[in-house]
Amino acid sequence: VGKSTVDDEVLDDLEEVLVTSDVGVTTTLKIIERIQARVARDKYVSTSELHSILREEIQALLAENNSADFEHFEYGEHKPYVIMVVGVNGVGKTTTIGKLAHQLKEAGNSVVLGAADTFRAAAVDQIKLWGERVGVRVVAQAMGSDPASVAYDTVKSAVANGDDVAIIDTAGRLHNKVALMNELTKIKQVMQKVVPGAPHEILLVLDASTGQNAIEQCKQFTQATDVNALALTKLDGTAKGGVVIGISDQFKIPVKYIGVGEKIGDLQLFNKKEFVDSLFK
Amino acid sequence: MFQNLQDKLDRAFKVLKGQGNITEINVAETMKEIRKALLDADVNYKTAKAFTDEVKQKALGQNVLTSISPGQLLTKIMNDELTTLMGGSATELDLSKNPTVILIAGLNGAGKTTFSGKLAKYLKEKKGRKPLLVAGDVYRPAAIDQLQVLGQQVDVPVYADRESTDPIGIAKAGVAEAKQKGYNLVIVDTAGRLAIDEALMNEISAVKEATQPHEILFVVDAMTGQDAVNTAKAFNDRLDFTGAVLTKLDGDTRGGAALSIKSVVNKPIKFIGTGEKMDALDVFHPDRMASRILGM
């Protein structure tokens, strides 16, 4: 039997699903309001219909502020297409770079990686090993050297070598550390001396298990570097990554990639429908 | 954001009548604010619900016509309650065995390897131990190098076996090495793993069997959201860990995961990580964490 209003119990259930997926209270309330409005408009709605409406509304929320889902591991018109990867500590930046390099190489691109994390213990070794694994060049300097200089070298080398894509790793940093955020701005600017308009993609990596702090991460990294793409990692676990719903609502930055494991093939393009469906599994 | 929880609570109260005693009627709006604040701080959904019910019970009937505002009164009740829930006072490691074996476990990228280095330094310098670090991560690229660099920084030797791909054998050999060479403390770093990865969870159970650790520390990122309870529970079910470590608290996260973890597994949080450097380690203080979660 249909109902013209949604009863509290059903709404409580929805709220629980959304909040426990890290969607956050504010965004959850926004979604629920949209549903209530729609139920008021469409009158008869059964509980099962309500669930499909909910999915549609969340997808719509994601779609309003984002481009369509990406269909290929594409790199646009620029050559070299420069990708700078940023994010807080341990979210999966370096691993995502390895996996992305693999995808791009498989698609026929020549790729070079820049080891601009010169700070964290063995960070250069880690990306070099990924380079070997994927079979792409890695431009590196000694640990402790200036990351901006590594980024500069990498882009320069990509131009000289005629590479299609250059991907710059950066050290993990918490977004509330002003000096470290300023360093990112500098790394970004230095690359523009070699290729005007670079980096073309500034990819913020978010960990799916992160809660509401991801919103502040997005805000601060965007302020420092004009983030224009997101990657959501570790979705192979039980964490849902629902915080990106609020993020794409507030910041209008598309989620481009998702990480679903530690292996070389474990990177996928973000698909709104699949993502929303997974919230309810 | 909600530094002003107290103000909000005051405001929620003002719109209601009968401010003399806290009653069922005037407390509802306030509890909503509290619950939202806790959820914004990433406290688990169920934990937040249980906690607000608890606070409500404590608050009911209290007289607010005293010098402090209802907001102040409620935040004080919450602060006390949170502090108690998170363990009251700091909990020490049991270092009485020779050698004491400490196993480090947790999700990918939580900060296990960094913490292993910090802990070695802390126990060496502050507790006069002679530690050996064991490189038990055979999966992540350059995991051994990473631990070796940190070992060098803190001047603690690292047992590693680059030929082996067997974490159980490595951990066992590491403990044997410590006994043979007279180290009285062994810290076994392990690979990051998801709680639902059966193979890797079996593997870490086997590492536990093989090394019989005296302390098992579950390392968790303080920025973790609602999933903290699932993960903590799954690791605890498999390992029966002796304590948790909360990393990356030098960020601006509220760290509500701390409360969720404590309430779901009832194990003490023993340390916090406050930076990337080897001295950025602190013992856990429940009262400070309570204030942080409440944004005070």
Ligand SMILES: Nc1nc2c(ncn2[C@@H]2O[C@H](COP(=O)(O)OP(=O)(O)OP(=O)(O)O)[C@@H](O)[C@H]2O)c(=O)[nH]1
């Ligand atoms: N399960 C799973 N693990 C992942 C995924 N992406 C990365 N990881 C793991 O997360 C851990 C940290 O990954 P890194 O790539 O080193 O992270 P990072 O952001 O470069 O770290 P820092 O440079 O130290 O800030 C490693 O154990 C990775 O294997 C993923 O999608 N799923």
Ligand SMILES: Nc1nc2c(ncn2[C@@H]2O[C@H](COP(=O)(O)OP(=O)(O)OP(=O)(O)O)[C@@H](O)[C@H]2O)c(=O)[nH]1
């Ligand atoms: N700011 C900050 N960074 C930290 C802290 N603890 C660890 N990190 C950083 O977090 C990232 C991940 O730390 P690791 O020690 O490699 O984490 P892990 O758990 O060993 O990672 P896997 O072995 O890949 O699972 C690194 O960039 C560390 O420098 C902390 O307390 N504060």
Ligand SMILES: [K+]
């Ligand atoms: K998932």
Ligand SMILES: [Mg+2]
């Ligand atoms: Mg990295």
Ligand SMILES: [Mg+2]
């Ligand atoms: Mg590690």
